[in-house]
Amino acid sequence: MTAHRPDPPGPPADGDAFGSDVVDRVRAAGGMWALPGGELRMPRVFGFCRGVTRALSMLQEAVAADREDPGHLYLLGEIIHNPWVNAYVQQCGVRILTGESLANPETVLTARDVAVIPAFGVPLQIQRHLEMIGCRIVDTSCGDVRRLWAWATRAVGDGYGIVIFGRDAHDETIVTKSRLESAGGRYVVVGDLDQTRRLCELIATDAGSGAFGRAFTPPATNARSAAPFARIAQVSQTTMLYDQTIEVRRLLHEALVARYGAAEADERLIFEPTVCRATQDRQASAIDLCRSGVDLVVVVGGYGSSNTRHLFELAAQHTPAWFIEDADSIRSAEEILALDAAANKPEIARDWLPVKRPVRIGVLAGASSPEVVVGQVLQRLAELLG
Ligand code: SF4
Structure with a gap:
């Protein structure tokens, strides 16, 4: 099933294109919208x-x-x-480079053009192409992401192997890897705690190329054995779950204790809490909302958004949760088009909304979810509870 793409509103490049009166009203009311059939609740911190x-x-x-x-x-x-944001950007007349043209921007861009670098940056080799082209560069990469690159690159210079807790194929992690590669560093990416445990076994036994190569292959690593990780600098993609990041550190420390003993393990592991403050705040607020006694949670955002996906995972630990991209995903009180996490694609689910009234619905929005879309979702939910 293909996810519906909402039409972005005009006019393009309007300063208020992303805002919502509905969200403003709910925020002004303390994050609560009381309705005849129940209430909608928003967390303390949400959205952009x-x-x-x-x-x-x-x-x-x-x-x-x-x-x-x-x-x-x-x-x-x-x-x-x-x-929604990508549709809006295209409506503004911006051309989005992907695939081959992104990898080789010199085949498309000239010195007269303007190249916009996204919030998670671009791999270093692409940035160098842009500099050679001589076009104007608008670099929107986030300061938190740049701080991560700087810290990890310094750690490479100090002789550490880098363990990245993140999604290997996520743009931010791809860029981080390119920076480490260019600094001559060795890295390995672990996407979850199971992969971390597998890596820890290899580190604890100082695994050679055979065992290491069976567990981790490019592009998740550019190392051939566990040897580069005798000294570890640990970073996380900025949008990972904070609690899991701390657990990754604990597991890595345990592995170094097993291999080198407690006395040495402390100095063999350095850690930078690179999960950004915005991500941490949204995760903490989401947990508070889920614990506030809601009957279900609707999470709004792009399925490709790492931080929104983690809000969904957190919510699902506490209550029934539905991850949707927009208001049109709410087909009726019986049907919703929501992410099926196991299949990793949107599917129609039935009987998602309890029939009992009143019903309390929590609404979460990731750091990349525009309020205009969140407002449309609130409005749609309000119609069902009206
Ligand atoms: S989620 Fe964090 S790292 Fe990503 S753009 Fe926002 S503040 Fe920057």
């Missing part, structure tokens, strides 16, 4: 983070400047992972 707001406002400025001499604005991949 500072990094996303900055990236979109820089893009809008570039769009406005492009109107004077149109047709020269290119975006290097998705600005953030949200289908």
Whole structure:
């Protein structure tokens, strides 16, 4: 089943394109919307983070400047992972480079063009291509992501192997790997606690190329054995679950204790809490909301958004949870088009809304979820509880 893509509203590049009166009203009412059939509750912190707001406002400025001499604005991949925002960006006349043209921007761009770098950055080799082309670069990469690169690159210089807790194929992690590669570093990416435990066994036994190569292969690693991870610098993709990041550190420390003894393990592991503050705040607020006695939670955002997906995982630990991309996903009180986490694709689910009244629905929104879409979801839910 293909996810529906909502039409973005015009006019393009309007400063308020992402806002919502409905969300403003709910926020002003303390995050609560009382209705005849129940209530809608929002967390203390939700929606766009500072990094996303900055990236979109820089893009809008570039769009406005492009109107004077149109047709020269290119975006290097998705600005953030949200289908509504990407549709909006295209409606603004921005061309989005993907695949081969993204890997080789010199085949498309000239010195007259403007290249916008998304919030999670671009691999170093692409950035170098842009510099050679001589086009104007609008770099919207978030400060938290840049701090992660800087810390990990310094750690490479200090002789550490880098363990990245993140999604191997996520844009941010791809960029981080390119920076480490260029600094001559060795890295391995672990996506969950099971993979971390597998890595820890290899570290604890100082596994050679055979065992290591069977467990981790490129592009998840550029190491050939566990040897580079005799000294470990641990970072996380900025949008990972904070509690799991701490658990990854504990497991790595345990592995180093097993291999080198307690006295040495402390100095063989350095850790930087690179899960950004915005992610941590949204996760903490989501947990508070789920514990506030809601009957179910609706999570709004792009399925490709790492931080939204983690909010969904957190919510699902506490209560029935539905991860949707937009208001049209709520087909009726009986049917909803929501992510099937096991199949990793949207599916129609039935009987998602309890028939008992009143019903208390929590609504969560990731750091890349525009309020305009969240407002439409609130409105749709309110109709069902009206
Ligand atoms: S989620 Fe964090 S790292 Fe990503 S753009 Fe927002 S503030 Fe920056």
